[in-house]
Amino acid sequence: MGATTIDIRLLGPFQVRVGGSPVVLTSSRQRALLATLALAAGRLVSIDALARGVWGETPPAHIRGSLQTYVMRLRRLCGEDVVVTEPEGYRLVVDPSRVDALRFLRALDQAAATSDPAQRRALLTAALATWGGTPLEGVGSPALAAEWEPLLTERHLFAVEQRIDLDTGLVPDARLVAELTDLVAQHPLRESLWERLVRALARSGRRAEALARYAGLRALLADELGVEPGEDLRR
Known part of the structure; x- marks a missing residue:
C-alpha cells in the first residue's frame, strides 16, 4: 500500500x-x-x-x-x-x-517573480481561487490565528489589489466597481482599496459618485484615525 x-x-x-x-x-x-x-x-x-x-x-x-x-x-x-x-x-x-494555505503563498510568490503580466494575472487568479474565507476558521488555536491570520489576510488583500490592477482595461470598470464596493465595505480603513474604487468610478464616467466616495472616506478617516487620506487619493 x-x-x-x-x-x-x-x-x-x-x-x-x-x-x-x-x-x-x-x-x-x-x-x-x-x-x-x-x-x-x-x-x-x-x-x-x-x-x-x-x-x-x-x-x-x-x-x-x-x-x-x-x-x-x-x-x-x-x-x-x-x-x-x-x-x-x-x-x-x-x-x-496539499495544504491550501501553503499552496496559496507559493502561487503568490510565483506571481511576484514573473515579469509577464498575463502569467502574473493567471497565477494570482489561481491563488485567489484557493481563498475560502477567514484563515484557520474552526481550528481553535488563538496562538496560530494570531501568527497566521494577519499574514494570510494581508497577502490575500494585496493579491486582490494586484489582480484588479491587471484587470484594469481588460474587464468592464462596472465589474471592478462592484467588486471594490464589496471590498471597501469589508475593509473600510484600507485606503488602497478606496483609491482603486474612486479611480474605477472616475474611469466609468461616475465622477460625482467618485467624489462622494472620497468625501465619505475622508470623514471616516478623520473620525476613526484622525488623519487625512493619503497623497495618492488626494491627487
Missing part, C-alpha cells in the same frame, strides 16, 4: 480529507495540532512550538505525554504513517501543495 494522502484546508473553515474522504476532528486540540504540523509541511515542529499551537500560554504539566496522546488519536483518524515522531518533536508527512 502507498503512503496516506492527506489534504488540509486552512483558508476558511477547517477541513481534512484523507485519501479523498472527509475526516472530522471533533477535538479542538487535535485540530490545532494538525494545523500546526500542516503549516510546517513536512518539516520538524518542536515540542515547544506544538505546545504553543495547541495550548497557547497554558500548556499542561506533562506536555510530551499529552502530545503523544493527541498524536496517537490523530494517527487513528488520519493514518498511522501521517505523523512521524522525531527526537525533538513531530513531523507531518504531507506535500506542501
Whole structure:
C-alpha cells in the first residue's frame, strides 16, 4: 500500500480529507495540532512550538505525554504513517501543495517573480481561487490565528489589489466597481482599496459618485484615525 494522502484546508473553515474522504476532528486540540504540523509541511515542529499551537500560554504539566496522546488519536483518524515522531518533536508527512494555505503563498510568490503580466494575472487568479474565507476558521488555536491570520489576510488583500490592477482595461470598470464596493465595505480603513474604487468610478464616467466616495472616506478617516487620506487619493 502507498503512503496516506492527506489534504488540509486552512483558508476558511477547517477541513481534512484523507485519501479523498472527509475526516472530522471533533477535538479542538487535535485540530490545532494538525494545523500546526500542516503549516510546517513536512518539516520538524518542536515540542515547544506544538505546545504553543495547541495550548497557547497554558500548556499542561506533562506536555510530551499529552502530545503523544493527541498524536496517537490523530494517527487513528488520519493514518498511522501521517505523523512521524522525531527526537525533538513531530513531523507531518504531507506535500506542501496539499495544504491550501501553503499552496496559496507559493502561487503568490510565483506571481511576484514573473515579469509577464498575463502569467502574473493567471497565477494570482489561481491563488485567489484557493481563498475560502477567514484563515484557520474552526481550528481553535488563538496562538496560530494570531501568527497566521494577519499574514494570510494581508497577502490575500494585496493579491486582490494586484489582480484588479491587471484587470484594469481588460474587464468592464462596472465589474471592478462592484467588486471594490464589496471590498471597501469589508475593509473600510484600507485606503488602497478606496483609491482603486474612486479611480474605477472616475474611469466609468461616475465622477460625482467618485467624489462622494472620497468625501465619505475622508470623514471616516478623520473620525476613526484622525488623519487625512493619503497623497495618492488626494491627487
